[in-house]
Amino acid sequence: MSVTSTDPRQDSPPAGPGGAGPPTDDGPERRDVAGGVLNVFAHSFLVLWALMAAGPVLWVVISSLRPHADVVADPFGLPTELSWDNFSHAWTNANIGRYTVNSLIVLAGSLTGTMLLGSMAAYVLARYSFRGNRAVYLLFTGGLMFPVFLALVPLFFVLNNFGLLNTRQGLIIVYIAYSLPFTTFFLVSFFRTLPGGVQEAAALDGASHTRTFFQIMMPMARPGLISIGIFNFLGQWNQFVLPRVLNVGDSDDAVLPQGLAALMVQQGYEGDWGALYAGVTMSMLPVLVVYVTFQRQVQSGLTAGALR
Amino acid sequence: MKDSPRGQERLTPRDRLLFTVAFLVPPRFTPDRVRRDRRYRKLDQRRFIAWFLALPLLVYLIFVVSPFLQAFFYSLTDWTGYSATYTFTGLDNYQRMIEDDKFWDSTVNSLLLLVLAPLITLALGLFLAYMVNVGGRRVGGGGGGGVPGSRVYKVVYFFPQVISIAVIAVIWARIYSPTGLLNEGLGAVGLGSWERESWLGGEVAVWCVLAVLCWSFVGFYVVLFSASMSSIPGEIYEAALLDGAGRAVTFFRVTLPLTWDTVRTGWIYMGIQALDAFALVDVMVPEHGMDVLPSYLFEKAFRDAQAGYATAIGVALFLLTLVFALVMMLVGRRERVEL
Structure with missing residues (x-):
């Protein structure tokens, strides 16, 4: 595996274990050796953390392929034969299939809505000057400072009053509302970087504001839209707190993370964890595939969240 | 932008009505009388701004701003949440909070989480990011994208970030369970005396939560710090090297x-x-x-039907959060280094 291969650019062999400390005061002639030591030093830590990070996830995936009794007898064992019983059990009896569909429906609505409303607001705030522009911008971005838990109790009753509690529409609209601050903030700064000349040219050619937005500015903003889209996709797909509070009617209506948490409680009574491991695996695999395919965009999209 | 350019003639009542109508209906239904007016361009632009902002603002005001404002108000009442009536009780909820063990x-x-989680996670993140970026750099050679396989490391480390925190909690709940991986693992390496009947039941629970919190975020910071470390020009490292700085010195003085x-x-x-950590708990x-x-x-x-008191906790x-952010902004401020 490429993870453990040594650096081909390294022209001196890794030194022995004697010099494993951080080489802070090496003379110039020892530097190459020190680099080798550091390389071994670095790699051992990197591999160690890779095992730490991937271990629990791998263990669940492996356990999901083994019958429950085997996992109890030897938690560290490998599957002797592939058994898909856990998966079919999880998909049908444990309702994972249903939860997945629920999650997909909610996500389809909320992600579309977030991207549309977010980019509309951001575009106007970024490209037009009007009285109150600054105030609206601050209103949106100010939402980033407040912990969602402060709003949670009143939000529950706001939804109740609108008859949106325990409905998909309610979840969709709340997801959109709580994604707007960061989406707007991110996209405003993105739309500001786009060249203004294109917009003027479109206006001179007689394109309406709406048309300029949808046919010219949106395509130009694609990189930004993709980053924030991935950010919102993962955030909303993985959302736990909001459905935990606002979607508590029928257990059949649960979204995936909610359903898995409930499944854990339920399997605790039944004493069969195989379906749970299978459910967790099924919920992770699609995200894993998307992630490995778009790793660069995912990483930049998600880390953008910390730089606000 | 001012309302209308100075010196322009005032609108007649009929024009005013037409302009208002034009503002409220889609562009294609704009009356010709208005369309030919030289003030139409301004109206068109304002109409666009208003229409585009209306829906996002409405959703945001109803579902985000209003609950936040209501929270401050309800924290001053004895509202249960399930009845329509409540009385204003002033600071009683806060008084009660102070006496609530x-x-x-x-x-x-x-x-505890607020202080330790950032400390541990960022330290690990910085350390691993430095190893990924600088560890494999050939001494004196500058440049390069870090250790071989650095991309693979980052992909693996980052993975906990893309799965739901609820799923992470489910996985770790199984690991911490009495017959879970942690106890079995401790037994396997001869630390059987460290095994615990219940990791999540006793006073160690908060440490277990802390560990999972750090575990799930370290990869995020490795990626974040890697990006910012790789933007440091190689010449600076070379200069540090020429001045005889070792790796540790380079890290603390340069990186x-x-x-x-x-x-x-x-x-x-x-x-x-x-400060969140709700899903894990x-x-x-x-x-x-x-x-x-x-x-x-x-x-x-949602269990004890004490909505008023709960919002007071929310205010706390x-x-x-506010104090923490302010302290961090004041304490951590430094001269910005221009590259």
């Missing part, structure tokens, strides 16, 4: 100062994550044997 237990746990802004914002972000800790502020708020509001949580 469970509230203080939750606060202590939240503070850390040049990534300080990222570290600071990352610290604030991690603190806010640590809610899923992992049976019957909330251990509480953090958000989970205590949740219990009060908000103040804590």
